[in-house]
Amino acid sequence: xxxxxxxxxxxxxxxxxxxxxxxxxxxxxxxxxxxxxxxxxxxxxxxxxxxxxxxxxxxxxxxxxxxxxxxxxxxxxxxxxxxxxxxxxxxxxxxxxxxxxxxxxxxxxxxxxxxxxxxxxxxxxxxxxxxxxxxxxxxxxxxxxxxxxxxxxxxxxxxxxxxxxxxxxxxxxxxxxxxxxxxxxxxxxxxxxxxxxxxxxxxxxxxxxxxxxxxxxxxxxxxxxxxxxxxxxxxxxxxxxxxxxxxxxxxxxxxxxxxxxxxxxxxxxxxxxxxxxxxxxxxxxxxxxxxxxxxxxxxxxxxxxxxxxxxxxxxxxxxxxxxxxxxxxxxxxxxxxxxxxxxxxxxxxxxxxxxxxxxxxxxxxxxxxxxxxxxxxxxxxxxxxxxxxxxxxxxxxxxxxxxxxxxxxxxxxxxxxxxxxxxxxxxxxxxxxxxxxxxxxxxxxxxxxxxxxxxxxxxxxxxxxxxxxxxxxxxxxxxxxxxxxxxx
Ligand SMILES: Cc1cc2nc3c(=O)[nH]c(=O)nc-3n(C[C@H](O)[C@H](O)[C@H](O)COP(=O)(O)O)c2cc1C
Numbered sequence: 001x002x003x004x005x006x007x008x009x010x011x012x013x014x015x016x017x018x019x020x021x022x023x024x025x026x027x028x029x030x031x032x033x034x035x036x037x038x039x040x041x042x043x044x045x046x047x048x049x050x051x052x053x054x055x056x057x058x059x060x061x062x063x064x065x066x067x068x069x070x071x072x073x074x075x076x077x078x079x080x081x082x083x084x085x086x087x088x089x090x091x092x093x094x095x096x097x098x099x100x101x102x103x104x105x106x107x108x109x110x111x112x113x114x115x116x117x118x119x120x121x122x123x124x125x126x127x128x129x130x131x132x133x134x135x136x137x138x139x140x141x142x143x144x145x146x147x148x149x150x151x152x153x154x155x156x157x158x159x160x161x162x163x164x165x166x167x168x169x170x171x172x173x174x175x176x177x178x179x180x181x182x183x184x185x186x187x188x189x190x191x192x193x194x195x196x197x198x199x200x201x202x203x204x205x206x207x208x209x210x211x212x213x214x215x216x217x218x219x220x221x222x223x224x225x226x227x228x229x230x231x232x233x234x235x236x237x238x239x240x241x242x243x244x245x246x247x248x249x250x251x252x253x254x255x256x257x258x259x260x261x262x263x264x265x266x267x268x269x270x271x272x273x274x275x276x277x278x279x280x281x282x283x284x285x286x287x288x289x290x291x292x293x294x295x296x297x298x299x300x301x302x303x304x305x306x307x308x309x310x311x312x313x314x315x316x317x318x319x320x321x322x323x324x325x326x327x328x329x330x331x332x333x334x335x336x337x338x339x340x341x342x343x344x345x346x347x348x349x350x351x352x353x354x355x356x357x358x359x360x361x362x363x364x365x366x367x368x369x370x371x372x373x374x375x376x377x378x379x380x381x382x383x384x385x386x387x388x389x390x391x392x393x394x395x396x397x398x399x400x401x402x403x404x405x406x407x408x409x410x411x412x413x414x415x416x417x418x419x420x421x422x423x424x425x426x427x428x429x430x431x432x433x434x435x436x437x438x439x440x441x442x443x444x445x446x447x448x449x450x451x452x453x454x455x456x457x458x459x460x461x462x463x464x465x466x467x468x469x470x471x472x473x474x475x476x477x478x479x480x481x482x483x484x485x486x487x488x
Contacts, residue, residue, distance in 0.1 A: 011290030012435035014478065015283055016423065019190040020467035021291020023406060026402055029116070031188055034404015035101050037275045039182045041117050041340055042106075042141045044272030050144035051131070053084040061321035062212035064455045065347075068204075068448050069314055069354040078171050078248045082213055084143070086247065087174070089326050090205040092120045092140045104447055108140065109326050110201035111450055111462050115196045118182035119202060120239065122175040122232055124153035127254075127394040135175075148233050149267050152257070157244070159259035160227040162357065169255030170246035172207060179239050181278050185225060193439055197462070197482055199242045201450070206245055207357070208451060212322040216359055218357040221437055225292040226263075232265040237280065240288055245438060259296070266469040275313030289393045291432045302433055304361025314350035317343060318455040328374035332459030335412040335487035342376035344456050347385055347484070352448035359436070360430060361436040365445045365481070366380025366420045366472045373414040373487070378425060381474065389473060402464055404463040404483050405472050407426035407480070413485030416463070418470055419445055420478035442481030453486045460486045 049320075062073035076082050093106045112119075119139040125131055133152040137147035157167040161249050167173060187194060203219055210217040221243050229236040253276075277329065293299045326488035356363055356436030367384040371409050373375045374393070381399075397411040403418070404410025419442040426434035446462055453460040463483040470480040 009423065009432040009435065012287055013194070013427070014434045015425060016435070018283060020464055021190070021464065022468060026405065028211070029055070030354040033186055034103055034277065037147070037277045038103050039185050039274060039278070040104065041274040042118050042139065043137065043179070043393050045137060045146050045148070045269050046272060047270050048140055048148070050139065050145035050146055052142070052144045052416060053088065054081050054090055055110055056085040057081040058485055059321060059323040060212040061323070063316060063319045063321045064208060064317040064325045064451055065314070065318055066207040067211040067322050067455055068351045068354070068451060070211060070357065072214045073212045075251060078215060080127070080128060083128070083172055084210045086206060086213070087123065088143055089323060091119070091138065091202050091208055093144060094327070095472055106141070109329070110198070110447065111329070111331050112198045112201060113462060113464070114183065114186055116183045116186060117198070118179045118191070118195055118200050119242070120177045120179060121202070122148070123155055124173040124175060125171065127171050128150045135140065140474065148229065148269060149264070153231065154257045155226070155260035155263045156231050158257060159263070159296050160223045160231065160299065161220060162222065162296045162298070163259060164220060164254040164303060167244040168242070168250040169254045169337070171248050171252055171377050171398045173244050173246040175228070175244050176242040177232060177234055177239050178242050179273055179274065179285050180281070181238065184281050184284065185275070189281045192284040192287055195240070195242055196439030197437060197443040197446065201447040202438050203243065203245060203440070204444050204447025206320050210247050214251070215248040217247045218359065219245055219440070220359045221433065221440065222293065222298050222299045222359050224294065224299050227296065231264045232264055233269060237285060237487060252450035268440045275408060291435050293433060302430070303359040306357060306361065311354065314354050315347050317347035320455040325369070329450055329454045331461040332409070332487070333416070335409065335459065335485070337373060337412060338414065338488040339373045340458055340487065342374055342413040344458065345374050345377065346370065346400035348452040348456065349422050349459050351452050354446050356441065356444060360434065360441070364421045364426055364434070364438045364441040366478055367445070368418045368420060368476070370396050370416045372397050372400065372411070372416070383474070399441060399473065402466070403473060404465050404485070407463060409461050409485050410483065413487035415487070416483060416485040417449060417479050418465070418474065419475070419482045419484070420480050422478040424477065428459065438476065439481055446482045447485045448485050449486065454455065458488060
C-alpha cells in the first residue's frame with residue numbers, strides 16, 4: 001500500500017476503472033473459482049461465550065412505504081427484544097439450502113451479490129437493560145451476541161467521528177464491516193464494490209425497521225478508519241469498517257458523551273480460519289486506503305449536515321407491513337413478461353430515493369430505467385432525475401439484457417433500473433471518500449427498491465452490468481453503481 005493522496009478521488013477512480021466489466025473483460029477472464037477453498041460464511045470467535053438474543057419484539061406491521069420514506073411509527077422501548085427485531089430482520093439467516101459442489105448457502109433477510117455474505121454486524125451498546133455496555137459481534141448463525149470489547153463505546157465512537165452527536169447519544173449503534181476475501185474469492189477485485197452494495201441492502205432493512213419502531217437513525221460514513229477498526233478489533237485489511245448506523249439518539253433523552261481523549265486500546269480474540277488459500281488484492285487495499293479518513297478531525301470535516309428534502313412526500317401505493325415484506329423478499333430467478341403500472345414504477349422510485357438520513361448530506365444516486373412493460377409508459381429508456389425523460393425509444397429488452405452482463409433477468413423484467421453517480425461531481429464535493437458513499441448510497445436505494453417492489457407484489461433482483469456500455473447507452477457521464485430489475 002502506498003501513502004494516501006490528498007483525497008481528490010483520483011485513486012478511487014483508478015480502482016473503479018480497472019474493475020469495470022466489459023464484454024471483452026468478461027470473455028477474456030481467466031479466473032477459476034476454487035470451490036475447495038470457499039471462505040467460511042460465518043465469523044467465529046471460539047473463545048467468546050454466546051449471549052442468545054431473546055425472542056424478537058412483535059411485528060410493528062407499520063406500512064413499509066411510510067417507513068422507507070422516513071416516517072416514524074409508534075415509539076417503542078429500545079430493549080433487547082426490540083434490538084433482536086432490528087438486527088435479525090436486517091441481517092439474520094432466513095433459510096438454508098445445499099449447493100452442488102459448494103458449502104450450504106444460508107440465505108439472509110437481505111439480498112447479497114452471489115450470496116457470499118461478506119458483511120459482519122457488530123453492535124455498540126450502552127444502557128440497554130440486561131446487557132453490559134460494550135461492543136458485540138452478532139452471529140447470524142446462532143442469533144447470538146459475543147462481547148468483543150467491554151465498557152461504554154460511545155466516547156470512542158464520538159471521537160472517531162469527529163464529534164457527531166448522534167453517536168454520543170444512541171443506546172445502540174450498528175457497525176457494519178466487510179471481509180473482502182469472502183467476495184474477492186469469486187469476484188476478484190470488483191468484490192470491493194460489493195461490500196458497499198451488500199451493506200446498503202442491510203442498511204435499507206435497518207432504516208425501515210428502525211423507523212417502524214419509532215427510532216431515529218442515520219447512516220454515518222465519516223469516521224477515522226483506523227480508530228473504528230481498533231475499537232471493533234479488526235485489522236482494516238482482512239476485515240474493514242464500512243459504516244455505522246446509530247439508532248434511537250433523538251428520543252434517548254441523553255446528553256452526548258464527551259469524546260475519548262485517546263483511541264481505544266487494541267483488543268484481540270482468536271477467530272476461526274476463513275479459508276486456506278486466502279489472498280489479498282492490492283487494488284482493493286489501495287482503494288480502501290485512498291478513501292480512508294486518517295484522523296477524527298478529518299472525519300469531522302468530511303461530514304455534512306443533512307440535506308433538507310424538498311420533494312413532496314411520495315404516495316403510499318401499498319400498505320404492507322415492514323416485517324412481512326422483509327420476510328417475503330427474495331431475488332427473483334425468472335420474470336414473466338407481464339406489465340407493472342406507471343404508478344408502481346414512479347412510486348417505487350420516489351420512495352426509494354426519498355430522504356436518506358446520512359452524513360454525506362446529499363443523495364448521490366440518479367435513477368435511469370429501461371421500461372419494457374410498464375402500463376402507461378411507452379417502452380424505452382428514461383432518465384428519472386426529473387420525472388420520466390425519454391432517452392431511447394422502442395422495445396429494448398435485448399439491450400437491457402446485454403447491459404446487465406447478458407443475463408436474461410436484465411431483459412425479462414418489466415423495468416430495469418440503473419443506479420448512477422456522477423463521480424466527478426461527487427469527488428469535487430466530497431473528495432475520495434465519496435466513492436464509498438456513492439456505492440453505499442446505490443446499495444441502500446437498491447435495497448429500498450427490493451422492499452417497495454415486494455410490497456406491491458412485484459419481484460426484484462440486483463444485477464451487475466457492463467459499466468461503460470451502460471454510460472454510453474444512457475448518454476451520461478455518470479457511472480453505473482448498481483442495476484436492479486423488477487417484474488411480475
Ligand atoms: C448487489 C447485488 C448484485 C446482484 N447481482 C446479481 C446478478 O448479477 N445476477 C443474479 O442473478 N443475481 C444477482 N443478485 C441477486 C443475488 O444472487 C441474491 O441476492 C442472492 O443469491 C441471495 O438470494 P436472495 O436475494 O433471494 O435472498 C444480486 C444481488 C445484489 C444485492
